[in-house]
Amino acid sequence: MCTECGCGSKGHLEIIEVEEKILAANDERARHNRETLDGHGICGINLMSSPGAGKTTLLERTIELLDSKFELGVIEGDPETDRDAERIRARGVPVHQITTGQACHLDAAMLHEAMHQLPLGTIDLLFVENVGNLVCPAAFELGTHLNVVLLSITEGDDKPAKYPTVFRKADLLLTKTDLLPYTDFNIEKAIREARVLNPQMKIFQLSAKTGEGMKEWIGNLHHKISKNYF
Amino acid sequence: MHELSVVQSLLETIESYAAEQKATTVTKVIVRNGPLSGIVPHLLRTTFDTFKEKTIAEDAELVIGETPLQIHCHDCKQEAQTMVLRFACPLCGSRNVDARGGDDLILERLEMDVDDDPY
Ligand SMILES: Nc1nc2c(ncn2[C@@H]2O[C@H](COP(=O)(O)OP(=O)(O)OP(=O)(O)O)[C@@H](O)[C@H]2O)c(=O)[nH]1
Numbered sequence A: 001m002c003t004e005c006g007c008g009s010k011g012h013l014e015i016i017e018v019e020e021k022i023l024a025a026n027d028e029r030a031r032h033n034r035e036t037l038d039g040h041g042i043c044g045i046n047l048m049s050s051p052g053a054g055k056t057t058l059l060e061r062t063i064e065l066l067d068s069k070f071e072l073g074v075i076e077g078d079p080e081t082d083r084d085a086e087r088i089r090a091r092g093v094p095v096h097q098i099t100t101g102q103a104c105h106l107d108a109a110m111l112h113e114a115m116h117q118l119p120l121g122t123i124d125l126l127f128v129e130n131v132g133n134l135v136c137p138a139a140f141e142l143g144t145h146l147n148v149v150l151l152s153i154t155e156g157d158d159k160p161a162k163y164p165t166v167f168r169k170a171d172l173l174l175t176k177t178d179l180l181p182y183t184d185f186n187i188e189k190a191i192r193e194a195r196v197l198n199p200q201m202k203i204f205q206l207s208a209k210t211g212e213g214m215k216e217w218i219g220n221l222h223h224k225i226s227k228n229y230f
Numbered sequence B: 001m002h003e004l005s006v007v008q009s010l011l012e013t014i015e016s017y018a019a020e021q022k023a024t025t026v027t028k029v030i031v032r033n034g035p036l037s038g039i040v041p042h043l044l045r046t047t048f049d050t051f052k053e054k055t056i057a058e059d060a061e062l063v064i065g066e067t068p069l070q071i072h073c074h075d076c077k078q079e080a081q082t083m084v085l086r087f088a089c090p091l092c093g094s095r096n097v098d099a100r101g102g103d104d105l106i107l108e109r110l111e112m113d114v115d116d117d118p119y
């Protein structure tokens, strides 16, 4: 109803059934990223964890141990510094750093821009190191083939139950297993509670420090890339 | 605090529906939050109320519907629903369960005022 000028024109209440994911636009960009990866035959892996769970250290070991016939690329999401990117660059792997500033997660648009800064034509395996945070990255699909969440032994075995969203959509990598003797971390409990959320979840246990369990992780990567199984 | 990105995306969607309808104001925004979305309703509301200012949704009321967590129990073989994010069977207490439920925040419905004859 027009109350302004008294012209008498009537308005009405319009109800629109939308029924749409609020992050649908991000999902759409993630699909585009996936097409780009597939178009170049690249397997993309999104690494998520709380700060310091060992993502960059895992990447350093993976670079050392991966068969040299496969080419790696890395995208680093880091709030302020380029230290993680430097650690990767020092090993001769192409890396692009996304400085996320205050942002607590990467989204598909950020990944899209970063991907095009890398020599996609030569890369077989692209790792994305997400921002250290167990909550926010989980809400934003990037378009990678695989999501992997790292849970380090010192964080406690209750994390899958406390941060269900991230464990729902990812494979699980229990890291820093060399520290098991010094903690009360219960591996069986962590795995059981993670499987409640994601029965299909693949689980690896490793120590990037001692190398224990790295063979299975690397073997799984070789299998994925060589069979184009991703 | 990814609620901020979520609210920005929500406001963009609202703006585009409102423009399509030539709405003068959006009065109600109804969303449905899945139990495993990772979104905290309280934070969503404060963020929305902060960022809706000077948009078409300035006077809009945000209604957040919460959906239950579905528990499938492998021991007593029952299906149960719970509003508490607890991964155990509410019927027999077993932890031998699968937990299912929405991973997403969905925009269900918008209510807006539309001028029938703006001229
Ligand atoms: N004992 C032990 N320490 C490890 C292991 N892997 C990593 N660390 C240590 O954990 C600390 C953090 O490792 P980073 O690899 O930087 O962790 P990150 O997840 O990349 O950290 P952010 O990028 O800051 O979130 C470092 O001091 C590493 O040396 C491991 O397998 N065993």
Ligand SMILES: [Mg+2]
Pocket: A055, A056, A057, A084, A129
């Ligand atoms: Mg790092």
Ligand SMILES: [Zn+2]
Pocket: A104, A105, A135, A136, B001, B002, B003
């Ligand atoms: Zn956040």
Ligand SMILES: [Zn+2]
Pocket: B073, B074, B075, B076, B077, B078, B089, B090, B091, B092, B093, B094
């Ligand atoms: Zn039961």
